[in-house]
Amino acid sequence: MPAPDFDDPLGLLAACHGRIRERCATLVRLPAHLTAHGADAAARTAAGRILTYFETAAPHHHADEEQDLFPLLRGRARDGGRDEIVRLIDGLAAEHAELDRAWCALRPRLEALRDGDPALLSDASAVDPLVRLYEGHMVREEEGVFAYARAVLGDSERRVLGQAMARRRGCAQES
Secondary structure, eight states: OOOOOTTSHHHHHHHHHHHHHHHHHHHHHHHHHHHHHOSOHHHHHHHHHHHHHHHHHHHHHHHIIIIIIHHHHHHHHHHTTOHHHHHHHHHHHHHHHHHHHHHHHHHHHHHHHHTTOOGGGSSGGGTHHHHHHHHHHHHHIIIIIIHHHHHHOOHHHHHHHHHHHHHHTTOOOOO
């Protein structure tokens, strides 16, 4: 099955969650790997991949939601009397700031590992805050926001959302 593209913006957002889960699973495994193998090539490569993802794709994902999806759905939810959706969206937007803080705390540890120093990431508690925040956050988005979006957004709204996502990434998108 082909990966979703900008013609399926909700599928693309959900696929991004899959990649976040993969990076989080790697983060959870890293401390034990470091204990057994030290800062070997595999650990340094994993740290680099995690850094690249959370420095590029994750900020785009949050911007897709905060700048395009969430405002669109807030309006729909307000018009439809769905105050619980508005509260959910507001809570998820606030969690983005928490996720950013957790990432900023973890980033220097991954940078050190990428550069060959495993000391700052040898304890599993270093990765727990980011991983736990993302786990709950993604479930709430998928079960609440993405499900609501699939139910209420029409083709033209999805197309506009996909075009905004493509522009954010510097990709040409036909109208």
